[in-house]
Amino acid sequence: MRVAVIGAGIVGACIARSLAMTGVEVVVLDRGQVGSGTTSRGEGNILVSDKAPGPELDLALASRALWAELADDLGAAMLEFEPKGGLVVATSARGLDVLSGFSRAQREVGVRVSAVSPEEAVDLEPWLATDLPGGSFYDQDAQVQPVMAAVEILADAVRRGATFRAGAEVAGVRTGGRGQVVGIITASGDRVDVDAVVNATGTWGGVVGERLGAPIPVLPRRGFLLVTEPMPRRVEHKVYSADYVDNVAASTEGLETSCVVEGTQGGTILIGASRERVGFDQTMNPGIVRALAEQAVRIFPFLADVQLLRVYRGFRPYCPDHLPVIGPDPRVPGILHACGHEGAGIGLATATGALIASHLTGSGFVVDPGPYLPDRLIDGRTP
Numbered sequence: 456m457r458v459a460v461i462g463a464g465i466v467g468a469c470i471a472r473s474l475a476m477t478g479v480e481v482v483v484l485d486r487g488q489v490g491s492g493t494t495s496r497g498e499g500n501i502l503v504s505d506k507a508p509g510p511e512l513d514l515a516l517a518s519r520a521l522w523a524e525l526a527d528d529l530g531a532a533m534l535e536f537e538p539k540g541g542l543v544v545a546t547s548a549r550g551l552d553v554l555s556g557f558s559r560a561q562r563e564v565g566v567r568v569s570a571v572s573p574e575e576a577v578d579l580e581p582w583l584a585t586d587l588p589g590g591s592f593y594d595q596d597a598q599v600q601p602v603m604a605a606v607e608i609l610a611d612a613v614r615r616g617a618t619f620r621a622g623a624e625v626a627g628v629r630t631g632g633r634g635q636v637v638g639i640i641t642a643s644g645d646r647v648d649v650d651a652v653v654n655a656t657g658t659w660g661g662v663v664g665e666r667l668g669a670p671i672p673v674l675p676r677r678g679f680l681l682v683t684e685p686m687p688r689r690v691e692h693k694v695y696s697a698d699y700v701d702n703v704a705a706s707t708e709g710l711e712t713s714c715v716v717e718g719t720q721g722g723t724i725l726i727g728a729s730r731e732r733v734g735f736d737q738t739m740n741p742g743i744v745r746a747l748a749e750q751a752v753r754i755f756p757f758l759a760d761v762q763l764l765r766v767y768r769g770f771r772p773y774c775p776d777h778l779p780v781i782g783p784d785p786r787v788p789g790i791l792h793a794c795g796h797e798g799a800g801i802g803l804a805t806a807t808g809a810l811i812a813s814h815l816t817g818s819g820f821v822v823d824p825g826p827y828l829p830d831r832l833i834d835g836r837t838p
Contacts, residue, residue, distance in 0.1 A: 456480065456481070456650050456651070456805075456815065456816075457479075457480040457481075457482070457534070457648065457649045457651075458474055458479055458481050458482075458545070458648050458650065458651045458652070458653060458815060459481075459484060459625075459639050459647060459649040459652045459653070460474075460481060460482070460483045460484070460634055460650060460653045460654065460655055461482075461484055461485070461625050461639075461653065461654055461655060461656055462483075462484075462485060462492070462654070462656040462657060462663075463472055463483050463484075463485035463488070463489045463490065463491075463499075463605070463609060463619060463621070464485075464492050464493055464494035464605055464654035464656075464657050464796075464800070465490065465494045465601055465604060465605045465608070465654065465672075465800060465801050466655045466657065466793055466794070466796065466800055466803075466807055466808070467485070467609075467653075467656075467793075467832050468483075468489070468490075468604075468605045468606075468609040468612065468653035468804075469592070469608055469634045469804040469807060469808030469810040470653055470655055470780075470807065470811045470812070471483050471608075471609060471612035471617045471619075471808075472608050472610075472611055472612040472617075472808060473613035473808035473809050473811065473812035473835075474611070474617070474808075474811070474812050474815065475612045475617045475643075476614050476615060476812075476818075477812055477816050477818070478616075479618070479815065479816065481612065481617040481618070481620045482615075482617070482618045482619075482620065482647060482649070483609065483617060483618070483620070484578070484619075484620045484623040484624075484639075484641070484647075485619075485620075485621055485622075486622065486623065486624035486625075486626055486642075487611050487621065488621050489605050489606050489619070490601065490602035490605035490606060490657070490716050492657055492658070492659070493657030493658050493769060493770065493772060493800065494605050494801070495602050495603060495769070496521075496599070496678075496680070496767060496768070496769020496770070496798070497601045497716070497769070497800065497801050498596065498598075498601075498715070498725050498728075498801075499535075499546055499598050499599045499600055499601045499604070499793035499801050500596075500597070500682060500693070500728060500797065500798070500799070500801055500802050501518070501519060501522055501596065501597040501598060501599065501801060501802040502515065502541060502567070502593075502596050502691075502802050503515045503516060503519060503561075503566050503593060503595045503596060504541040504543055504566075504591070504593035504595075504596050505537050505543075505695075505814070506561075506799075507560065507561070508560050508561060508564045509822075509826075510778055510822075510826035510827065511562065511638070511777065511778055511779075511803075512561070512623065513781075513822045513823070514803050514806050514822055514827070515677070515799070515803060515806075516534045516565060516566070516595075516805075516833070517805075517806040517809070517821045517822045518802055518803050518804065518805045518806035518807075519595050519597065519607060519802070521805035521806055521809060521821070521838075522536065522597060522599070522625055522802075522805050523538070523719075525608070525805060526660065528611075528814060529607055529608070529611060531807060533603070534599045534600065534603060534604040534607055534608075535598070535599055535600035535603055535604070535609045535719075535720055536597065536598070536599050536604075537597060537598045537599075537695060537720070538594075538595075538597045539596065539598055539691065539692050539717075540592060540594045540595070540596050540597075540692050540693070541592070541593040541596030541692060541693040541694070541695070542571070542576065542579055542590060542591075542593075542693070542694045542695075542753060543558075543590050543591045543592075543690045543695055543696075544576060544581060544583070544587050544589070544590035544694065544695075544697065545587065545588050545589060545590055545696070545697045545700075546587060546588075546697070546753065546754075547588065547783055549608070549746065550588075550696075550697045550698065551572060551588045551589050551590070551697070553697065553698040554590065554591060555570065555577070555591070555592055556566075557697075558570065558591040558824040560720070561614060562746050566593065566595065566837070567594050567595055568590065568591050568592065568593050569591065569592050569594065570590075571589055571590050571592050571593055571650070572589050573585070573586075573587055573589050576589060576590055579592065579691070579692060579835055580691060580694060580755075582689045582690065582755055582756075582757050583639075583694070583754065583755060584753065584754055584755065584756055587754070588795060590697070592692075596692075596693050598693060598717065599731070600720075600816060601801050620807050623641050623642075623643075623645070624640045624641060624643075625639050625640070625641055625642070625652075625666065625667075626640050626662065626666060627639070627640045627647065627666050627667070627668075628640070628666075628667050628668065628787070628789075628790070628834050630654060630787070630789075632787070634787065634788055634789065635753045636649065636650070636651060636652055636787040636788065636789030636790060637649075637650075637789075639652055644731070647711045649789075650767075650789060651790075651791060651815060652789060652790055652791070653791045653792070653793055653811055654667060654669075654671075654790065654791065654792045654794060654838070655793040655794060655795065657772045657794055657796075657800065658769075658770040658771065658772040659671070659673075659772075660673035660780070660792065660794030660795055661674065661774055662821035664792065665822075667730065667784075667787065667790050668786070668787050668790070669784040669786050669787045669790045669792070669829075670833075671774075671780050671793045671795070671829055671832055671833070672774065672775055672832055673772045673773065673774060673780070673794055674732065674772075674773045674774075674775075675732075675734060675735050675771070675772070675773065676730050676731065676732050676770060676772075676773040676797065677729075677730070677731050677732075677733050677734075677736065677737075677768060677769070677770055677771075678725070678727065678728055678729050678730055678731075678768065678769060678770070678771055678798065679728075679729045679730070679743050679744060679747060679766060679768045680725060680726070680727045680739070680766070680767055680769075680825055681725070681726035681727070681744060681747055681748065681751075681763055681765075681766050682723050682724075682725060682726075682763065682764045682765050682766070682767070683723050683725075683726070683758070683761045683762065683763055683764055684722040684723070684761060684762045684763065685722030685723050685764075686722055686723075686724070686763050687722070687723060687742055688718050688722060688723045688773055688821060689718065689724070689755075689757065690717055690718035690724055690755065691718065692714070692717070692718045693717045694717060694754065694755075695713065695714055695715040695716065695728075696713055696714040696715075696750065696754060696780055700830075704730070704795065706759045713728060713750065714726070714747070714750035714751050714753065714754055715727040715728045715788075716751050716754060716758075716794045717757055723762070723764060723788045724752055724758070726748065726751045726758075727747065728747075728798070729743050729746075729747060730771070730798075731771070735770065737768060738764070739768070742768055744763075748763075760835070761813070770819075771793070771798045771800075772794050772795050772796060772797060773797050774795035774797070774832065776831070776832075777797065777830070778795070778826060778827055779793070779794065779795045779796040779799075779803060779807065779827055780792040780795045780826060780827065780828075780829050780832060781791070781793050781796055781810050781811065781824070781827035781828070782810065782811075782814055782824055782828040782829060783814055783828075783829070784829045784833075785830055785833075786833065789798055791811060791814060791815070793807050793808075793810075793811050805826040806821050806822065809821045810827070833838065
């Protein structure tokens with residue numbers, strides 16, 4: 456079997472490695488370089504803390520275990536993998552009540568989470584504001600450097616026999632007499648014979664799905680990320696306000712901002728996160744930058760005196776029901792999708808790779824594949 460994976464971001468890299476490990480012949484194609492699209496605009500989150508019980512949390516727990524295995528195989532330093540844990544803090548008494556109920560439900564399905572008092576929160580993060588009412592600590596939350604991780608994972612896939620073609624934009628597919636995929640066509644006119652094609656193009660999953668004759672409703676959701684000047688490390692964990700969970704799950708088109716703060720191995724501090732549905736509009740919005748900065752200072756007051764190094768923005772691949780699309784498309788035999796992860800693509804990439812490999816090879820699934828299948832989003836069945 457020969458499989459084309461379209462997209463050399465973190466999801467495509469994990470798919471290629473999972474397939475190569477089973478002996479499948481894999482060719483990865485990307486119109487750019489490794490990790491140059493959606494992956495390059497991410498924070499590198501590997502989170503279970505922000506997901507309610509259900510299919511996405513199931514996928515996140517499976518992925519977290521696979522990330523640990525991957526770090527052991529390739530070396531944590533090569534991925535900048537840090538099992539740092541996540542501290543979710545409330546900024547009001549009501550927010551703490553909501554967070555406590557959310558955490559309780561997660562605990563019942565296997566998430567490791569503990570309540571923390573205001574004093575315990577400051578013990579975990581000494582530079583934290585001292586007037587916060589408390590929060591929850593998740594020791595399973597982790598972090599990677601997303602582009603480094605994509606490069607290393609794809610390199611390992613290549614060592615196992617995969618090939619990678621940069622600057623190769625896929626324009627369409629070729630099908631046989633029964634409609635089965637037999638190859639792909641690039642924008643330059645090259646033809647590549649394959650038995651299956653995986654659409655792992657992140658935010659552009661809907662556009663590429665159209666080219667493959669299998670459109671899916673993946674939409675862009677713009678987000679901004681602030682990066683501070685390097686400094687001695689002052690934020691040890693992933694730290695975010697409890698309202699981030701509500702914003703992740705929201706479907707509104709308007710702007711939503713909620714504070715997410717974390718340190719990096721290079722000494723910079725990353726500050727997010729905003730979400731808004733504005734298509735592929737890349738316009739800079741100083742108002743969003745200001746709102747994120749103010750929210751970050753509320754949680755970490757020392758940031759008021761820290762300089763921003765840069766601000767960047769990107770697009771999260773958003774599906775209407777907040778679940779990624781993973782699996783074979785019933786309309787075109789040989790087409791599979793692996794996109795629509797929104798802001799969780801880094802964290803969910805490893806289990807996504809395992810699911811796609813199972814669909815193509817018939818091996819056992821790491822989680823029930825049913826909730827993620829494309830069927831739910833086509834033929835007028837979009838939620």
